[in-house]
Structure formats: structure tokens, C-alpha cells
Amino acid sequence: YAPYLLKSIDRYQQLIYNLLIGASPEDIKQSKAAxxxxxxxxAICIRPTRHLGDKHLKNVTIPAFxxxxxxxxxxxxxxxxxxxxxxxxxxxxxxxxxxxxxxxAEGNHIFxxxxxxxxxxxxxxxxxxxAMAAFKLINYAEGKQHxxxxxxxxxxxxxxxxxxxxxxxVGAMCHPALQLLRENDSETGGELxxxxxxxxxxxxRMNETASELFIHxxxxxxxxxxxxxLTGLDLDDIGVRFALKLSFDIDR
Numbered sequence: 001y002a003p004y005l006l007k008s009i010d011r012y013q014q015l016i017y018n019l020l021i022g023a024s025p026e027d028i029k030q031s032k033a034a035x036x037x038x039x040x041x042x043a044i045c046i047r048p049t050r051h052l053g054d055k056h057l058k059n060v061t062i063p064a065f066x067x068x069x070x071x072x073x074x075x076x077x078x079x080x081x082x083x084x085x086x087x088x089x090x091x092x093x094x095x096x097x098x099x100x101x102x103x104x105a106e107g108n109h110i111f112x113x114x115x116x117x118x119x120x121x122x123x124x125x126x127x128x129x130x131a132m133a134a135f136k137l138i139n140y141a142e143g144k145q146h147x148x149x150x151x152x153x154x155x156x157x158x159x160x161x162x163x164x165x166x167x168x169x170v171g172a173m174c175h176p177a178l179q180l181l182r183e184n185d186s187e188t189g190g191e192l193x194x195x196x197x198x199x200x201x202x203x204x205r206m207n208e209t210a211s212e213l214f215i216h217x218x219x220x221x222x223x224x225x226x227x228x229x230l231t232g233l234d235l236d237d238i239g240v241r242f243a244l245k246l247s248f249d250i251d252r
Contacts, residue, residue, distance in 0.1 A: 011035060012073035016084055019124045020077050032121060038071075038086035040176075042093065043115040043128040046074075046081035047135060050109055057081055061108055068104055082128055084121075090232015091117045091176040092240070098149060105148035111135060112149045117176045126172065133159055153243040160246075175247040177231045184230060192230070195223045200244045204235065 009017070015031040023031070046061065054076055062074045062081060074083040088094065093101070093114060105112050113134035115127035130152045137155035152159075156173055181193040195213060199220075202208040210220040227233065234240055 009075060010073075012084065013075040015121070016073060016075045016082055016124065017077065019121070020082060020128065022125070028122065037121050040087040040091065040117050040119050041121070041124075042085045042087060042117045043124055043131045044072075044081075044083035044085050045113040045128060045131040045135075046083060047079075047111045047113070047132075048109060049111060052109065054079070061110065064108065065104065068100060080132070084124065085114075087117050090230070091180055092153075092232055092234075093151075094232065095234075102149045110148075113152065114150065115152050119176075130159075154239050156243060156246060173247070174250055175243050177233055177244065178247055178251055180231055181227065192223060192227050195220070196227050196244065197248045199224065199235070200241055200248060204241060 011031065012035060015028070015035065018027055018031045046057075046065070048057070052061070057080075058076050062076070065074060065081070065083070066072055069085065071086045072083055074081050076082075088097075101112050101114075104110075113131035115131040118124075118127050134150035134152045134155055137152075137158040153175065160173065177196070178193065181196060185191060185193050191213075195209075198212050199206075199209045202212065206217055206220060206224075210217045213220065215223075224235070228235065233244075
């Protein structure tokens with residue numbers, strides 16, 4: 001590893017680097033002490049589309065990225081940039097964020113792979129690996145890489161098909177919305193998890209979902225609005241619904 005890449009890095013960058021190299025729990029605990037970490041975050045892998053060099057990534061690409069997203073933290077790692085990216089709300093990047101990432105990627109000769117969101121910084125390395133995996137998985141999905149911003153959730157099926165159950169933690173592939181809704185139901189006594197599961201199983205058909213849940217359609221509309229507000233999910237997106245369907249099937 002090039003020593004100059006670790007010169008003048010801040011404590012957040014040191015934490016990211018320690019997580020990626022598999023530092024001991026004691027070192028991680030010390031690295032994150034007194035740091036203000038987001039409640040929910042995603043890992044982004046930035047990979048150049050052509051040779052830019054590590055110095056360019058450190059001195060040009062990272063400062064430009066952090067100017068656009070000032071709450072993010074990034075460090076060069078193995079020819080790429082590893083980014084700790086805070087989620088403002090919900091469990092998926094907002095459309096405005098994705099548009100900004102896409103414009104940045106196209107203007108700076110890079111690809112961006114984005115993991116599922118997560119709430120514990122200790123999971124950063126695992127989720128960063130999934131962000132990196134999106135670059136490989138798109139080749140299975142579409143034959144050639146032509147998108148600038150890749151969401152891991154769009155290629156999860158190819159990740160499952162490309163690995164045996166012994167090689168992967170299948171549960172880790174579940175959409176983060178499931179955990180968020182499960183935790184919310186536990187705190188409030190609600191049934192948002194069951195409601196979304198039924199909605200997805202019925203392909204988004206409101207009447208069938210309300211009938212299966214034995215509730216009025218207006219009550220279902222209220223629940224779905226709450227789910228959207230809590231998770232930020234675009235449930236009209238067929239890709240989102242497919243990822244949720246697969247996740248509920250795994251979680252059963």
C-alpha cells in the first residue's frame with residue numbers, strides 16, 4: 001500500500017481504513033471514539049473508468065466528491081475510493097442524490113457502486129464488498145457495464161446465483177427496510193412489516209392486500225404512506241419491489 005495515501009488523513013478516514021483491513025475490535029473501538037457517525041449509512045465504492053492514479057484519486061477526486069457531499073468521508077483503497085456515505089432519510093438514496101452521483105461520475109470518469117444501507121459502522125467492510133460486487137454483477141445482468149451508478153440491490157439475484165449457500169450469508173442480502181420495519185413494529189406494536197410483505201406478495205395490488213389483511217383499503221393506504229415515510233422506498237419501482245420480494249422470501 002502506498003504510504004503517501006495515508007498521510008494527513010483524518011480520524012474518519014483512519015476508521016474507514018481500519019475497518020477495511022480488518023483491524024482488531026479494540027483498534028476499531030479506539031478509532032471511532034468521539035466520532036459523530038450517522039444513524040444510517042451506505043458504503044460506496046468509486047472505481048475509475050480509466051487510469052487516473054492514486055494521487056489523482058486522493059488529491060482531486062476525493063476533494064471534489066466531498067465538496068458535493070460534505071457529510072461523506074472517503075479514503076483511497078486498492079485503486080478505488082471507499083466512501084462512508086450518510087443517508088439523510090429512509091433506507092435508499094434519494095432520487096436527487098442519485099442524480100447528483102450520476103452527474104459526478106460521468107464528469108469525473110468513475111463508476112459508483114452503492115451498497116444496501118446499514119446502521120452499524122462495524123458492517124462497513126462487508127457492505128463495501130457488496131458495493132464492489134455490483135461492478136462484476138452488472139456484467140452478468142446486462143453483458144457490459146454502461147451505467148455510472150450501480151445499486152447493489154438491482155443485482156442481488158445475480159449475487160445469489162453466483163455463490164453457493166455455504167459461501168455467503170444469505171440473510172445479509174435482505175433489504176434493510178425489513179429490519180427497519182421489524183424494529184419499528186417491536187417499538188410500536190404495529191404491523192408494518194406484515195403489511196409490506198403482503199403488499200409485495202400481491203404485486204402492489206391494494207384491494208387484494210387489504211382483503212388479505214382484513215383491513216379497510218383506507219387503513220391500508222395510511223399504513224403504506226407510513227411505510228414510505230419511514231423507509232423512503234419508491235414502491236412504484238419494479239426493481240425495488242423485486243428486491244423486497246426476494247428479501248421477504250429469504251426471511252421466511
